[in-house]
Amino acid sequence: xxxxxxxxxxxxxxxxxxxxxxxxxxxxxxxxxxxxxxxxxxxxxxxxxxxxxxxxxxxxxxxxxxxxxxxxxxxxxxxxxxxxxxxxxxxxxxxxxxxxxxxxxxxxxxxxxxxxxxxxxxxxxxxxxxxxxxxxxxxxxxxxxxxxxxxxxxxxxxxxxxxxxxxxxxxxxxxxxxxxxxxxxxxxxxxxxxxxxxxxxxxxxxxxxxxxxxxxxxxxxxxxxxxxxxxxxxxxxxxxxxxxxxxx
DNA sequence: CGCATCTTTCCTGGTT
DNA sequence: AAACCAGGAAAGATGC
Numbered sequence: 001x002x003x004x005x006x007x008x009x010x011x012x013x014x015x016x017x018x019x020x021x022x023x024x025x026x027x028x029x030x031x032x033x034x035x036x037x038x039x040x041x042x043x044x045x046x047x048x049x050x051x052x053x054x055x056x057x058x059x060x061x062x063x064x065x066x067x068x069x070x071x072x073x074x075x076x077x078x079x080x081x082x083x084x085x086x087x088x089x090x091x092x093x094x095x096x097x098x099x100x101x102x103x104x105x106x107x108x109x110x111x112x113x114x115x116x117x118x119x120x121x122x123x124x125x126x127x128x129x130x131x132x133x134x135x136x137x138x139x140x141x142x143x144x145x146x147x148x149x150x151x152x153x154x155x156x157x158x159x160x161x162x163x164x165x166x167x168x169x170x171x172x173x174x175x176x177x178x179x180x181x182x183x184x185x186x187x188x189x190x191x192x193x194x195x196x197x198x199x200x201x202x203x204x205x206x207x208x209x210x211x212x213x214x215x216x217x218x219x220x221x222x223x224x225x226x227x228x229x230x231x232x233x234x235x236x237x238x239x240x241x242x243x244x245x246x247x248x
Numbered sequence: 249c250g251c252a253t254c255t256t257t258c259c260t261g262g263t264t
Numbered sequence: 265a266a267a268c269c270a271g272g273a274a275a276g277a278t279g280c
Contacts, residue, residue: 229267254279256276258273
């Protein structure tokens with residue numbers, strides 16, 4: 001779909017990116033390109049020049065935030081140049097160089113016995129810090145049983161985040177030997193989880209719901225309770241300690 | 249379509 | 265008081 005199609009978009013849609021001079025929600029732009037041109041810079045500058053300077057700038061979350069705000073506003077999405085959230089994702093990816101997405105991590109469904117830790121390293125000298133974000137299979141795992149890529153289970157998703165140092169600011173191992181990890185930014189992880197799962201729900205994903213799903217793992221041994229806020233532990237059924245270990 | 253699995257949603261009650 | 269934790273119940277989403 002052409003980016004040059006004419007649609008009115010309020011500055012508020014792009015709040016996360018706009019410099020403070022453009023915070024008037026009522027100001028309309030015919031397209032994102034027009035908005036961009038009106039500032040005389042490019043989208044990547046918006047991204048790196050996040051206006052909430054009082055907080056540590058998190059480009060990944062800013063992008064998700066903006067895309068979701070854009071998508072969730074049905075009044076605008078109905079007449080938007082984008083017919084699908086993937087179009088928004090693509091547009092932002094094409095015009096920004098700061099969105100870090102993880103590479104595909106091959107996992108087998110049951111015990112992940114064929115998993116090669118070396119493949120999950122993202123900080124090796126030969127691999128770019130930020131992979132090509134036009135790749136649409138973010139967070140997908142390869143199912144050895146079916147031979148197809150699929151959306152990850154929650155515990156697989158958390159493992160992907162934990163093994164990708166680009167997400168070390170939202171989740172970290174606090175005891176690698178024991179498989180104990182802590183969600184540093186629970187709500188951010190909830191939003192990432194919603195993105196990873198790709199479900200079409202109007203409801204917001206919350207830490208409370210993610211935590212409930214994690215607690216369901218207790219009975220199956222995929223997770224184990226661990227003292228401390230936002231803290232969980234991989235259980236034996238997750239393959240931790242037998243089929244896989246933290247890679248760094 | 250039925251079924252199984254994995255969440256998702258909502259809730260109550262206890263704890264920090 | 266607010267937020268978190270534990271877990272019951274039921275519904276939703278998805279894949280086979």
